[in-house]
Amino acid sequence: GENVEQHPSTLSVQEGDSAVIKCTYSDSASNYFPWYKQELGKRPQLIIDIRSNVGEKKDQRIAVTLNKTAKHFSLHITETQPEDSAVYFCAASMGFNKFYFGSGTKLNVKP
């Protein structure tokens, strides 16, 4: 089955700096790659996603890039703010199959 690896497990940045979280996947059939943000005590919520026919997608301060050849995708957060502090999960999916989640990255944005 699919194997999704996520790095780093923790990331600490200064407010205003950029943060980058990287994920790799193993199954080339995976075609949908969402990112979820989970605040303490809350449920994971979708923040951005990308499909395999697109290389990059942006939404304000958040962007995701996908390299199908290398089988990796990344989340980029620019101009980080304290409210960006949370655990971020990447995932990979290929349709009528499981969603495979990464192990999560705890982002701490220091004011």
Place this chain on the structure above:
Amino acid sequence: DAGVIQSPRHEVTEMGQEVTLRCKPISGHNSLFWYRQTMMRGLELLIYFNNNVPIDDSGMPEDRFSAKMPNASFSTLKIQPSEPRDSAVYFCASSSQTVSSGNTIYFGEGSWLTVV
């Protein structure tokens, strides 16, 4: 849309008792997932239904765990008998999956289970 609805939100039970967690997926979604989240193991997929049929239950930890989806708008996850190591947050999620492509899955608020 009310989103994925789970109950109870919090439950504290004694070891050996039966626990039943409930989930109502988003109307129109054809896939339902049960996840367990702990600090040690992160988000684990327990079981996955498509069109009310269990597709993959390889994540169910033991025979003490069972899940059903009698219709498109209701699912249960049962633990009998419960043990302290079952303490976790149990998330239900739903999605509209197609044969060829994944789609966003939406999580419920979670059921926080503590077994003492």
